Amino acid sequence: MSLPNPDTAETFQVPAVDISSYTSERTIAARAETARQLDVACSTVGFIQVLGHGIPADVLVGLSDAVDAFFAMPLHLKKSYIVEGNRGYTPPKSESLSLSLGLESATRMNDFFEAFNVGTEAQSFAGLDLSEDDYGLNVWPDIANFRTNVEKYYVHASRVARTLTTVFADALNLPHDYFEYLTDHSVDVLRMNNYALPEGTVTLDGDLTGMGEHTDFGLVTVLWADQVPGLQVLGREGNWHDVQPIDGALLVNLGDLTARLTNDRWMSTLHRVKPPIIDGTIQRRRSVAFFHDGNIDATIATLPSHLDAADGLAYEPIVVRDHIKAKLAGSQQGKANTAAVREASRVLAASNGYGQA
Template sequence: MSNPESVVPVIDIAPLTGGDPAAKAAVVAQIGEACREIGFFQVIGHGVDLGLVQRMYDVSRNFFDQEMSTKRAVAQPNPETIRGYCAVGEQSFAYSDDVSTPPDLHEKYDVGPVDVPKGDPYYSVENAGGHFLPNQWPAEPAAMESIWTEYFGVMNDLCGRIMGAFALALELPENFFADKIDKDISMLRAINYPHTGTAPLPGQMRAGAHTDYGSLTIVRQEEAPGGLQVFTQDGDWMPVPVVPGGFVVNIGDLMAQWTNDEWISTRHRVAPPPADSGDSRRMSLVFFHQPNYDALVEVLPSCVPEGEEPKYAPVTSGDHLISKFVKTHSGGPAPQQGLASLVAGG
C-alpha cells in the first residue's frame, strides 16, 4: 500500500505474522525497497493497541504540563546518561552530524530498558557501563511508569518483527538479528513541541536535521502544524504525513553500516510551524531500537561488491551510541570513551 502524496510508502505488515507465505514475501519486498530508496516507511496492520497509544499521549502530556520545578526533579543528570527530562533549548539534534545550529525547540523525557534482570552480571555497571542504569520516574503522574513500561515492551516486540523482515529482505535467515537484539539497549522518548508565538532564530528547528543512531526507530506522530520532514535523494525536504493508526519507521546509522549503505539512514528534521498557524503544540512518541551493547556491527559480506572493501570498520552498538549522545548535547565531537565512561553519570 502506498501514499501517492508522500515519498514515504505506507505498508500493511499484518502478513508478517499471517499464514500466507506469498503475502509475507510481498511485504518483505516492500520493506526492502523502502530501505534502499528512502530509509523510511509507515506501518499499519501492526496490531498495537491504539488505546495504549492514547494512554501514552495522555500521561505524557500530563507530565509536560507540570511546573518546571516538578519536571526538573527528574532532570537528565549529564549528556551520557539519557534518563529523565530535558527542557527546551538543552540540546540540538544536528550536533550529532557535526552541524552547529541554535538549540532545538522541544522538551523531552527519556527512559532506557525496563524490567532489567537483577543479579545477571551482563547488566551490571562493571560490564555494561551506563546502558542499564535505573530510570528516573516522576512522582506524578502516578501511572506514568506502568504505562510507559507497557508501551516499551510493545514497541520492542514490534521492532523484533520488523528486524525479522529486515533479515529476510537481506536474504538472511529470519532470526539472523535475534541474538543481537535480545538484550537491547533501546530507549523510549516523548518529545513535546510547545506552541510558541515568537519566530524561531535563523536555522532553528523543532528538531534539527540528523540521522538516527541505531537499528531502527518507530515514531508515533501527531497531526499539528510543523511536523516531520525527510531529506530526499533529490535534495528536497518533504513532509511525512500523519497516517491514522500508523507508525513511522526509519532505519538508523547502524543498519546502514550493516548493509554498507545499500540501505539508507536518511536525514530528517521537525520544522517550525508556519507563522499564524494557530495552536501548534504537538507531541511525538519515539522508540529508538538499539542492539545489545556488545553486538558487533560488521558489514554483511553480501553487501560488499566483489573486489571492494567494506566502507565501515566493525563497531559495537554501545560505543557507537555513546559517541552520538555526547555530540547531541555538547555541541561538538565526542571524546574517545567506552562504556565505562557512563558510570560516573549514574
C-alpha cells in the same frame, strides 16, 4: 505495490507497508510479499508508514494521556527529573541533534523540543554482568497512571521493532532469527517529545528549530506522532520533504547500524523537525520514538552479501557502545562527532528550504 521514483522530488512519498502478515498467522507467500515491499521502501526512502502493527487503540490513548500529563507540569517540576545519561527530562534548548553529525556550523543547543526518556535497564538482563553506565536507570514522575500507560506502550513498541527486524532478515535473505544475536540485550530507549515554545515565549529567536537534522543511532526507530506538520525527511535528490503519519500508521525509519550492515543500500535517512508556524505562533506537536539500538557490546560489520567488490567496505566495523557514545556526545554535550562524515556531507549538499518538494 507501486512506489514513486525517489529521485523525482515531485513524486516523493513515504511508502506504506502492512506488516500484519508477521503479526498474525499468514502464508509464507504473504510474508514474502511484505518483505519485498519493505526492501523496496528501505532501499528507496528509508522511512516507512507501517500499518498492521497491532497496537490497541486504548494503549495509544494511554500513551497520549501520559505525554500530556507530564509536559503539562510546570517547568520547575519537570526539571526535578533531570538525571545524567540518556534518561529522564531534557529541557528545551539543551541539545543540538545536528552536532551528532559533526556539523560545527550548526547552532549549538538551540533545538527547542523538550523530552522525557525511559528505557531498558541493565538489571533487566539477569546474569549478563552489564553496566547501568551503558543503559541507565529510569526515573518515573509522580503522575497517576503515567508509568502504567508508558510501560504498556513500551511493550508493544518493542514487539513492533522486533517484528520489523524479523522482516528485515527475510528481506535481506538472512536466517529468520539473524537479528536475535544483535538484540537479545538491546539498548532500547523510549523518548517522549514535546514541540512547544517554553512558557512566555512569543517569538522565534535566530535559527531556533524543533530538532536539528540527524540520523538515528541504532537499528530501527518506531515513531508515534501527531498528524501535525514539522517532521521533514531528506530525499535522495537532496530536498527536504514534509512527512506526517497517515491514519492508523506508525512512522518507521532505519538507523545508522542498519545502514552499516547493508553498506548504505538501506540508508539511515536524515530527518529534522521544523517549527510548524501557524498565524505567527508554533503549533504544538507530540511524538514518541522507540529506539531499538542493539546490544551494547555487539560489533556491527557490513554483511558479506553487501560488500562491493570494487570499493570494499563503506564503514569500518564498530562496537555499538562506541557509536552511541559518539553520537550522544554530539547531541547532548556539544562535541562534534567527527566519525559521521558520510551523514554530514549529505546535509551540507542538501537544499535548505523548508518544505521543498
